[in-house]
Amino acid sequence: MRILVAVDQHPYSAHVVKDVAKLAGNTWADVTLLGVGPKATDIGRSSNRAGIKHPLTEKLKNYRRNFLGHFEKEESPYEKKSCNYEFVEVKRGVWEELYICRGARKDLKIVLRSGNPVKEILAQSQEDESDLIAMGCYKKGDCQWEGAVNLPQKVANNATCSVLVVKEEKQIRKIVCCLDQENISQKSIEMINQMVTLYQTELEIVGLTDGTALKPMVEKNLNAILKYYNARQIKAWIKLVDVGSLASFISQEARRSMMALWMGKHSLLSKIFPRGKVDKLVQGSESSVLLLR
Amino acid sequence: MLRTLVYLDADLASSIALRYACQLTRVIDMKLHTVHVEEPDQDGYAPGSGWVRRTWENAMLKTGEFEIAQLINAEKSSCPMLGAPKMLVGDRENEILREIQRESYDLFVEGSLHSFTAKKLYDKIHSRLYRHIPCPVIVVKNLVDLEKIALIVRDDVESKKLVSMFLKIFSGAKLNLDLIYCEFQEPGKLAFKGKVDKNETMSAVEEILMVNNWHPENCRTIQGSPEEIGDVLRNYGLVASSLHHSISKKSNWFQLLSHIPSPILICWQ
Numbered sequence: 001m002r003i004l005v006a007v008d009q010h011p012y013s014a015h016v017v018k019d020v021a022k023l024a025g026n027t028w029a030d031v032t033l034l035g036v037g038p039k040a041t042d043i044g045r046s047s048n049r050a051g052i053k054h055p056l057t058e059k060l061k062n063y064r065r066n067f068l069g070h071f072e073k074e075e076s077p078y079e080k081k082s083c084n085y086e087f088v089e090v091k092r093g094v095w096e097e098l099y100i101c102r103g104a105r106k107d108l109k110i111v112l113r114s115g116n117p118v119k120e121i122l123a124q125s126q127e128d129e130s131d132l133i134a135m136g137c138y139k140k141g142d143c144q145w146e147g148a149v150n151l152p153q154k155v156a157n158n159a160t161c162s163v164l165v166v167k168e169e170k171q172i173r174k175i176v177c178c179l180d181q182e183n184i185s186q187k188s189i190e191m192i193n194q195m196v197t198l199y200q201t202e203l204e205i206v207g208l209t210d211g212t213a214l215k216p217m218v219e220k221n222l223n224a225i226l227k228y229y230n231a232r233q234i235k236a237w238i239k240l241v242d243v244g245s246l247a248s249f250i251s252q253e254a255r256r257s258m259m260a261l262w263m264g265k266h267s268l269l270s271k272i273f274p275r276g277k278v279d280k281l282v283q284g285s286e287s288s289v290l291l292l293r
Numbered sequence: 294m295l296r297t298l299v300y301l302d303a304d305l306a307s308s309i310a311l312r313y314a315c316q317l318t319r320v321i322d323m324k325l326h327t328v329h330v331e332e333p334d335q336d337g338y339a340p341g342s343g344w345v346r347r348t349w350e351n352a353m354l355k356t357g358e359f360e361i362a363q364l365i366n367a368e369k370s371s372c373p374m375l376g377a378p379k380m381l382v383g384d385r386e387n388e389i390l391r392e393i394q395r396e397s398y399d400l401f402v403e404g405s406l407h408s409f410t411a412k413k414l415y416d417k418i419h420s421r422l423y424r425h426i427p428c429p430v431i432v433v434k435n436l437v438d439l440e441k442i443a444l445i446v447r448d449d450v451e452s453k454k455l456v457s458m459f460l461k462i463f464s465g466a467k468l469n470l471d472l473i474y475c476e477f478q479e480p481g482k483l484a485f486k487g488k489v490d491k492n493e494t495m496s497a498v499e500e501i502l503m504v505n506n507w508h509p510e511n512c513r514t515i516q517g518s519p520e521e522i523g524d525v526l527r528n529y530g531l532v533a534s535s536l537h538h539s540i541s542k543k544s545n546w547f548q549l550l551s552h553i554p555s556p557i558l559i560c561w562q
Contacts, residue, residue: 239406241408242410
């Protein structure tokens with residue numbers, strides 16, 4: 001699994017780094033901590049060089065320390081084992097002596113980009129082939145980043161991978177995941193599993209009906225998913241929601257539970273919340289939102 | 294030994310109901326009987342009469358029998374005493390009612406997945422089957438562990454009937470039991486009162502239970518909206534309540550029952 005954590009210098013970012021550290025501990029994911037700021041003129045090539053002029057570099061170093069602090073040194077999959085100066089061919093015929101650390105089982109990258117934050121976050125996620133973009137936001141109001149209007153909403157709207165928006169320090173009581181399509185990926189089911197484990201909550205699986213009954217394939221999937229979670233000692237509740245009542249259901253549940261929505265190509269939810277409208281869901285929800293793609 | 298009828302269709306709700314009923318057999322001295330009804334006129338066309346109809350019905354039964362047998366076989370490992378289901382053809386509600394009356398079942402169990410809106414449960418409670426059914430019913434909405442039961446205490450007369458039914462069904466069982474009294478209020482003010490504040494009805498119910506060797510772990514009053522109280526009651530493996538057939542959809546008691554995601558045991562008033 002590859003997780004991209006988009007951060008800035010505010011407390012909601014520190015909170016999401018803490019949550020992702022726990023998630024990474026359970027999943028042994030490759031993680032990128034990405035700070036996006038205004039154009040910088042003097043960013044040190046080595047992060048232990050003094051005289052760095054970008055406001056985010058210190059914060060990123062702190063986030064790295066906090067992330068690594070979650071793990072016992074001997075057990076950390078991110079702990080570098082040995083570091084040495086080595087000559088590395090950076091271009092054909094050009095060799096550079098770099099300080100190379102080898103031995104970490106999993107990748108922890110600290111990246112700083114400058115430019116439009118939304119574009120840079122999406123670009124990094126494409127380059128990394130991220131499975132999940134995680135970011136925090138203020139829990140009060142409509143989920144904002146300081147100084148970057150509607151950033152979480154814009155990222156959620158335009159990302160091609162799953163997106164987790166964590167409302168600052170909001171305790172999650174329950175995860176509600178909405179299922180309607182006939183093909184749910186194993187990756188999505190496991191992502192939900194990880195969220196339930198991370199937040200130690202119950203899970204409510206919502207099956208969408210068309211007024212009469214569940215589609216046979218959806219019912220079959222629901223049964224399989226229920227058995228999957230029961231086998232892992234995860235308490236999973238089923239709730240049926242008629243398509244006509246879905247918007248009302250989501251607006252009610254989003255006040256108190258983390259919403260996890262499958263937004264695949266053929267999902268009914270992606271029709272109710274098309275790309276341009278996902279931001280309203282992220283904005284309006286009082287709790288965290290997980291968009292599964 | 295309690296004779297229990299479990300209704301089965303080839304769907305998730307029935308699978309959950311069967312698994313839950315099998316759990317019940319581990320705590321109650323009961324024998325499970327299963328039944329399925331094929332409704333021949335469901336697709337809206339007349340299948341003829343006489344031997345043509347009988348042949349057609351037999352073919353329908355064979356298909357239904359195969360699907361239900363698959364459902365039962367999936368649970369055999371955890372519920373080895375399950376026998377072959379009784380297969381009937383006809384109007385579903387009429388056939389189930391006839392079967393319950395003919396065989397004098399003590400309890401009826403069926404699955405009905407928990408729904409966001411109250412309509413499904415309302416339609417069920419006002420169905421012909423439920424209006425005339427002579428025994429208590431367990432509506433299984435979710436598969437949960439049966440470790441703790443909540444007995445909803447209402448007024449004196451209803452509660453005594455509920456307790457009497459509860460004692461008959463759960464005689465000899467070793468389960469944790471709480472008595473719950475509900476005070477309905479506006480949402481946003483959920484509150485709990487403990488044993489000290491229990492009312493006369495609750496005290497009377499507790500006394501009856503104790504005489505019969507049931508010692509409620511908690512006697513508490515929950516104040517809140519039906520939805521809030523329903524959410525609290527999800528911590529129970531079974532919620533037992535009395536119910537009038539004529540209950541209104543807008544009634545707080547009905548709204549409460551529709552919001553509880555756990556299985557509910559209904560004692561008819």
